[in-house]
């Protein structure tokens with residue numbers, strides 16, 4: 001799989017197109033932050049060829065009507081492939097269950113964050129755990145003891161649960177214990193929790209707002225030490241403009257699509273994990289967990305040895321900033337081939353918006 | 368068991384001495400609120416012949432030294448029998464495990480309340496769940512999603528868990544689901560959550576502070592509807608003076624020992640449960656859950672038909688007030704016989720302080 005470039009002696013590695021299970025595109029409703037075109041172009045620039053898109057837009061994607069509307073937007077603008085998630089509200093459990101085959105997963109917000117979809121009451125959680133089909137995971141924003149509470153429900157209802165953006169030591173310890181006990185739970189971790197800490201948040205001022213918050217060094221170490229229990233790396237790409245981020249009421253969230261791959265390649269280069277770990281956590285596991293179809297003739301090529309520095313501004317995301325600015329990294333995306341087509345090469349997107357497809361429209365049985 | 372009084376035609380009923388699994392006596396450290404003598408006298412006045420005493424005193428009971436000290440106080444002053452609980456702190460899990468046979472149970476505070484013992488970090492919970500002997504329950508103050516989180520840990524560590532003062536619909540629904548799944552969890556409910564609501568709290572002003580808060584009518588109805596999943600009634604007797612309660616910084620907690628029995632007898636008289644339910648939830652279940660020894664020749668007699676009104680002031684507790692003041696009740700304690708001795712009759716305590724014994728000093732194998 002590794003090819004030594006004749007001229008530069010750099011190792012060129014081919015990997016499957018990456019899958020990002022956690023992306024916010026702000027479309028519809030806040031397209032000054034991001035839209036389906038800019039967000040999916042940013043994905044290609046990060047080696048991501050398939051993504052799950054979160055439903056906390058405006059309006060939120062919580063029923064057949066809003067899902068159809070969002071699918072229409074996506075079909076027109078997407079550069080990469082995708083599935084849309086639907087959001088759990090207090091009253092929509094029975095309503096959305098029949099939509100399971102058309103979406104990526106069900107997303108439930110159990111803590112305060114950038115959404116109107118928060119479910120405070122555990123009886124509402126229970127209704128969704130009861131009705132959402134077992135063939136499709138429930139994804140939860142569930143921090144701290146909410147992590148444990150959600151895992152209990154997964155256990156009581158014998159159903160798959162995916163825990164988003166695990167950030168703290170006690171969360172990953174509980175997940176580890178639950179996995180060792182044999183519970184059908186999976187989880188993801190974000191680069192900003194692996195590479196930034198509360199010290200960075202302090203230095204960033206208002207712009208450091210993100211949910212879960214940036215964590216202590218001890219929390220971060222616990223994530224690295226428990227990599228074997230982390231199924232996926234996910235960006236939780238959550239773009240806001242720098243002006244919004246620097247305001248008093250800074251909305252929580254960081255962009256992440258254009259930076260996840262070089263950060264993770266750097267971790268490989270530093271010996272913190274293997275390239276195979278990266279492949280599993282950025283492709284294989286998400287594909288299995290979310291029952292995603294194969295993208296035929298789809299791969300990316302990276303230069304494992306290129307050293308560079310994350311720039312101040314993102315190129316494709318409308319966020320136009322990154323919390324990783326100035327960070328030295330080793331490893332860079334060279335090209336993306338998406339379903340046989342050269343989609344991205346050396347910083348340029350070569351396909352048109354609308355090339356990306358809704359993978360839930362592909363002929364494939366939900367097993 | 369029922370005896371019709373010849374003169375008044377009232378039904379006189381004999382019940383076992385009641386067990387209250389959740390009492391705060393404020394001794395040592397705040398004996399102006401309550402001490403071991405006044406609190407255990409109040410217990411007799413409530414038909415309670417055995418209690419589990421909570422460790423959030425000053426100092427807290429968190430090691431062998433403080434336990435020995437508290438046992439010395441109790442031995443001198445107690446009117447009724449008791450076992451002392453030990454408290455979980457962030458660092459004492461291994462230290463206290465050997466004390467299990469000497470105490471009632473381990474108490475863990477997982478939410479903010481009137482204690483310095485709160486455990487915020489789930490890794491600290493896990494250490495206690497791992498080390499505390501399986502033969503002794505862990506009792507938790509765990510509201511809302513903390514209830515579910517604690518149940519998950521009980522499941523992961525395969526150990527008994529007792530959930531204190533369940534108050535809300537979603538808590539009892541989760542407990543019901545966990546019990547139906549076969550998990551070894553038990554729970555208690557307090558009279559103030561069964562008989563008062565947030566409307567009462569509002570009317571009481573500062574004095575209405577209690578943890579868990581007084582709840583909505585919907586929450587309260589859920590408790591009554593799920594009585595079959597409630598193992599024990601417990602007072603959570605938490606005395607503070609009326610002056611303290613009416614202050615700006617009102618400490619949370621209500622006295623309850625002198626009022627629990629007439630309130631529950633009233634529920635029986637109103638047909639909300641049977642007298643056998645009362646016996647199970649105020650004696651049998653606590654005895655089994657906490658592996659408490661039999662008090663030989665110990666019983667209470669109540670007049671099922673005496674209608675009266677809860678007075679403004681408590682007689683024995685130093686709290687000298689009750690949130691149930693003015694409430695009409697039907698059923699009244701007539702006498703208490705404790706280990707063969709007439710201990711209480713028609714409002715009078717007839718034994719001396721020090722008659723009460725630490726049941727964990729009795730010869731009895733912890734099974």
Ligand SMILES: [Zn+2]
Nearest residue numbers: 004005006007
């Ligand atoms: Zn070459």
Ligand SMILES: [Zn+2]
Nearest residue numbers: 113141164211
């Ligand atoms: Zn989230």
Ligand SMILES: [Zn+2]
Nearest residue numbers: 022054236238
């Ligand atoms: Zn998110």
Ligand SMILES: [Zn+2]
Nearest residue numbers: 016017294295
């Ligand atoms: Zn693939």
Ligand SMILES: [Zn+2]
Nearest residue numbers: 371372373374
């Ligand atoms: Zn008679």
Ligand SMILES: [Zn+2]
Nearest residue numbers: 480508531578
């Ligand atoms: Zn409590």
Ligand SMILES: [Zn+2]
Nearest residue numbers: 389421603605
């Ligand atoms: Zn208490």
Ligand SMILES: [Zn+2]
Nearest residue numbers: 383384661662
């Ligand atoms: Zn008994």
